[in-house]
Amino acid sequence: MKLPKFGSIVFIGVVMLVILPFFYFILGLSAAMSVLGIVLLFIVPMFFILDNFNLEQDEKIIFSFFIGVGVFPSITYWVGMIMSFRVAIFVSFIVLAGAGVLIRRFYRKKQ
């Protein structure tokens, strides 16, 4: 998997260092955890997939969020029918992140 540039990681880190304490101070730990959950579960796995396509960086982030909030819970909902909901969340993350890796490999082979 292609890793983001060092500068991008530092910038994302700075943004998270601002956002998470902000929510912690206005609403408490569960709010900070909620925001972390939204980023980790809805944006990151879809970003793994969209990062393989010819889109601009901001488009990838925005589309990841808006597609993630639809695709991630859809998988979780159906998987949650046959196992624990919490395990289903984990499985959905693995499925989407895995799809991102497979798409990258597919494109590499094609090239």
Add this chain to the structure above:
Amino acid sequence: MKINIRHIEIGVFIVVYLFALYLWTLPFQDNKIPYGEFDAISHWELGDYVAQNDRTFANLPPFLDFSYGDDNIFKPHTLWYHPPFHTDLAIISAFARDRMVPIFLTNAIFASSILISVFFVIRKLYGFLPAILSSFILTFSMRDILPYLWGQWPERFAYAFVPLIMYCYYMYHNTYSKEESKPIYLYVMPLLLAIDMLIHPLIFFHSFFGLFVLAIVLWIKDKKIPFNLKHIGISLVLFLILFAIFPYQTGNVIASFTKSKPKEKEQFSFARLFQWAPDASKFAGSVPPSYFSFKEMHGLWTLPFLLIGLLVLILRRERRDLFLLAWLISLYLVLHRDLIGKPIFLHRSLSASAHIFVPITIVGALSIFSFIKLPQIYRTFFRYGMALLIVALALVYNMPQAYSTLANAYDNPLLRLNTAQIEASEWLKNNINENENVSIIGPPGELLQKIWWMASYSHRTSFFFEGFLKWKTYAENREEIVKYHLLNDYIVVDYTDVSLISDRSFVENLQEFEKNNLQNHTLLYNKNGIKVYKYKA
């Protein structure tokens, strides 16, 4: 790490968005108890139930089936909404391990995400300054804030998809050529469109009309129709996969849409064509009249800029201007569906007005000095001066109303569950079976909403017992109904709210009822003014 202009722009947007979220979370910053009208209750409990029980469901659990068993007309006793929105709430609730804040905060982020999508699209079309100003003004949009507070949660979120879906088509159209094109936009578009439908079907139609008008406008402008069978085929397959993934709920959308309803006889009014908002008197009792007022919702100061913006778009007709015009025209069409006898949820469509009015207002305000011949340096100076003026006007005229509405929302102790009611609800949830009935005696009819919040919090079916004694619905066989519930249900006697009401007779009536009817019942719970009884033969 080098700080570049992009980083600064993102930083400014994050500051504006966090400020918006600070405002939008005011209703639950000091009082972390669920609140809202009946819609809010249904959305909260759908997410909360899944997170609390660690499982998803196809058939409704008893307490939901009691209220919503027939809402899915295609497959009764199943979810009436597509699951993704509420599963999102459940995922975050389970992840953050809390019942209230994660669900309400996730909803606040979702409902305010129109700020994100408008910022993104306007920045792409017009640059950073119009984008950040649009986002900032939308922070105070009363037509977004009021439905958000009332509990129209999925609908608020679904509106954020409209500009993005149109943007995807716009980019596909702009980059399309026979030799080279960027079909990825045409693949992202159906995903967003289908997810928009999964979030809220009404807004799917907004998006559909937006796409339709934009496509026609661009086809006319460029005299070309981008047509590539492979791109369209892949796009359709992606849409259909998501469209079909929840057959019961999609079936419900189709069944509801195709169900023949008698057309409401609307007398065609020529004047209606020149009115943006529908007639407020037709929504009396359910929506306040101020909701239909431009002055109250947007502020009169925005009107001249809005008109100038509209004029600029019509005269200039650049591609980006056509984007905004198409969006505006599509909303106009959706908002005038009452003229063809489809007035249902018209007021809900009206709530999308600010999303397009605000960007046009900003374009108008920032374009004023482009009409005057000035050296570039003066033009830049006036442009930023105008931006500061807009910020100041919004802070003076729009922010106070938004702030007071959000800060004072549901802060009456009679509108939210109290600690004793929450404890009793949790006791019911942990100590009685899922299919047992609970009848709550105590709060007068004005506080009926609280009973539903207790039902929601306890995940148990709740009847409003005082209703059986007073409602005309049960006039014929009231005694049998009362007897049936008294003998079979868990009976909750709640003194907490009646003791807050100045009329002492409520407490006396309740004490008398308890003395006369519950003598042969076993007292199972007695804490902080709430008792739970069960009859055992």
